[in-house]
Amino acid sequence: MIYTVTLNPSIDYVIKVDKLTTGNINRVNEEHVYPGGKGINVTRILKSLDNDNIALGFVSGFTGDYIINSLQELNLKSDFIKVKEGFTRINVKVKSEEETEINGQGPKISEEELNQFYKVIDKLVDGDILILSGSIPSCLDERLYESIMKKVEDRDIKVIVDATKNLLLNVLKYKPFLIKPNNHELAEMFNVELNSTEDVVFYARKLKEMGAQNVLISMGKDGALLVTENDEIFASSVAKGEVVNSVGAGDSMVAGFIAGYLKSNSYEEALRLGAASGGATAFSSDLATREFIDKLVDEIKIEKIK
């Protein structure tokens, strides 16, 4: 079974404002709400691509009920721990001349609730896939992803981590199957400027030397680069289209990559489906539909650099 983990899910409130100004009343011309958080986005795209999976994490309050109900309506399986104190956060995504995001805090997770979550992780068995996506809420230990990976270390479980900075760097010693920082996160991790494909490849390979098996660097409209466990390097083109809402493009790429890999056992095909899924989401208001991903997949060209 595939499990996704969203420690801090969100309701994504996506709004369009002609010209956003601070210190003023801004009126919205368009508004949408979606169940969000990186792992939940991965769950949704995996399911669209016919990969049964279970979403794990923590939810709380009336906003948490919305998440659970939305997932049920979409026929998605979940096993969230219900947190007593606080409420699942609301993340505001403002589309104006620029994209601005205001992400909420999330509920207060107690020791006991965390232990309940660990009991769920204990049920995973050899052959399972575990996708750890997104930030760790401030009420939890920032080494939580490490603790989860340590817990499953002696089981044959492929772990994928999509997180930033130290959260990602600290798990490399547990040899995650795949990590997917974007190019900005990669630059931030090494405190460098990335000015060329060679620079991106250099630092992606560093992450591999530090323990990751496969390193996927997404670069928005500039495509993606993959360094595989065999030290092959692939570059992917992007689909053409008009960006509507790029929230969730990275998560869609992770889901598409895993679905493609499980179907074909080929990193090239995994990257192709990942790039098509990311693009299809960037060109959609909500996350991509299966039909749209299928339409874009043949547009993606994969070049083997090495």
Ligand SMILES: Nc1ncnc2c1ncn2[C@@H]1O[C@H](COP(=O)(O)OP(=O)(O)O)[C@@H](O)[C@H]1O
């Ligand atoms: N404007 C775009 N045009 C085409 N494809 C895109 C666009 N934005 C994102 N994608 C696809 O989605 C992938 C992930 O997007 P990216 O923005 O890098 O992720 P993240 O949300 O993690 O920052 C990209 O590598 C690309 O394949």
Ligand SMILES: O=P(O)(O)OC[C@H]1O[C@](O)(COP(=O)(O)O)[C@@H](O)[C@@H]1O
């Ligand atoms: O655009 P991305 O990086 O794929 O992820 C988008 C998702 O991440 C979030 O911005 C939350 O991110 P964090 O968990 O890192 O705070 C959600 O609101 C949104 O659904």
